[in-house]
Amino acid sequence: MTEAPSPNSPTPQEGAAVLDAVEAHHRRFNVFPSEAAYVAVTLWDAHTHLLDCFESTPRIAFLSPEPGSGKTRALEIIETLTPRPMLTTDVSPAALFRSVSDPEARPTMLFDEIDTTFGPKAAGNEDLRGLINSGHRRSGVVLRCVGDGSTQTVQPFPVYAALAMGGLGDLPDTIMSRSVIVRMRRRAPNEKVQPYRERIHKPEGHVLRDRLAAWASTVRDQLHDAWPELPDGISDRPADVWEPLIAVADAAGGHWPERARAACVQLVTASKANDKGSIGIRLLADLRDVFAGAERLLSAELLSKLAELDDAPWADLDGKPITARALARMLGDYVTADNDPIKPRNIKTGPKSSAKGYYAADLADAWLRYCPPRSQESATPATAATAQVRALFPVADTPPVADTHPLPAPEPALTATSLP
Structure with missing residues (x-):
């Protein structure tokens, strides 16, 4: 050397x-x-x-x-x-x-x-x-x-x-x-x-x-x-x-x-x-999975599905399952494509009945801005509303991996007396 x-x-x-x-x-x-x-x-x-x-x-x-x-x-x-x-x-x-x-x-x-x-x-x-x-x-x-x-x-x-x-x-x-x-x-x-x-x-x-x-x-x-x-x-x-x-x-x-x-x-x-992102981003990502192609879901159904998710905090959020009020409060920090706060809307459940729930179209802009792209495997058939949502998330390319180079030949051990 x-x-x-x-x-x-x-x-x-x-x-x-x-x-x-x-x-x-x-x-x-x-x-x-x-x-x-x-x-x-x-x-x-x-x-x-x-x-x-x-x-x-x-x-x-x-x-x-x-x-x-x-x-x-x-x-x-x-x-x-x-x-x-x-x-x-x-x-x-x-x-x-x-x-x-x-x-x-x-x-x-x-x-x-x-x-x-x-x-x-x-x-x-x-x-x-x-x-x-x-x-x-x-x-x-x-x-x-x-x-x-x-x-x-x-x-x-x-x-x-x-x-x-x-x-x-x-x-x-x-x-x-x-x-x-x-x-x-x-x-x-x-x-x-x-x-x-x-x-x-x-x-x-x-x-x-x-x-x-x-x-x-x-x-x-x-x-x-x-x-x-x-x-x-x-x-x-x-x-x-x-x-x-x-x-x-x-x-x-x-x-x-x-x-x-x-x-x-x-x-x-x-x-x-x-x-891991913020708790809000985790909620948006989990909601995207829970919707799974649906155009709209009732709040009660969303809460039940969130609580069933493995490795998620929603079944034990501050010592109790997430509530409809907590869900609305957290989603209210985000906005729709029209710049209106995301909030529950009335969804018809029968000829003369309705209940509060959320539309995928209201969440689409927040999903685009805050959630990672969805993989092709997780994409599901969708209605017209969720087809628009899925189109916002292209499949991510596989990133290159750092090249592995051989270890440089070790130099002789240096000592204080080796100083030039």
């Missing part, structure tokens, strides 16, 4: 080799759930050295249903590879604001056990959530009063900073949508990693950190004006998240541009599949 170029004289072409070495370093100590995850984490490490080149910085979240899944170890390895890392398990909004408000000494924030801050037993922490969300964009600021007594003035302070997180369960939707999500799991018996020893391996990570920083200095100017081509279907918030990572991959060259785009599609698709 040829000796790595000196950080004092890096070349742009070294980028692919540096990223290969960083990925190999992660593979020594981390077991991630997919090839796409290794690609994303490696690119995220590199982008922390180039924050000022981008309009936004993606958060990266290592989440798992159970402890002991490697989340903390992932953050510990990232700590060795990123500039000015600050690893914590607890931080107040004031402390985080003061830590990131100086652009010249801006840290890479590594927030472990974040479920204790935003989990179901936490108190919400809206100030901290707002600060994390604002710091996603380079233009993000928080407003603080500066001065004494009545002479105070409102002054904006920058809060743009890279943030990696680890925790159990999920995070607030606003943070999830700004993040690359890596769903961690416990290692299987056949998945082996090296024991991590900070005294030995942290200096090795620092060697790679310095190589990343040196390479970043050679591509900084070109990345300031980079507009990478994103995969088809990647837009809006996912585009904000992935654009910096794909720009880094393009600058590195080699197999990284191809791998980055494949990983982007795979992880964005996976995040959508795991997105």
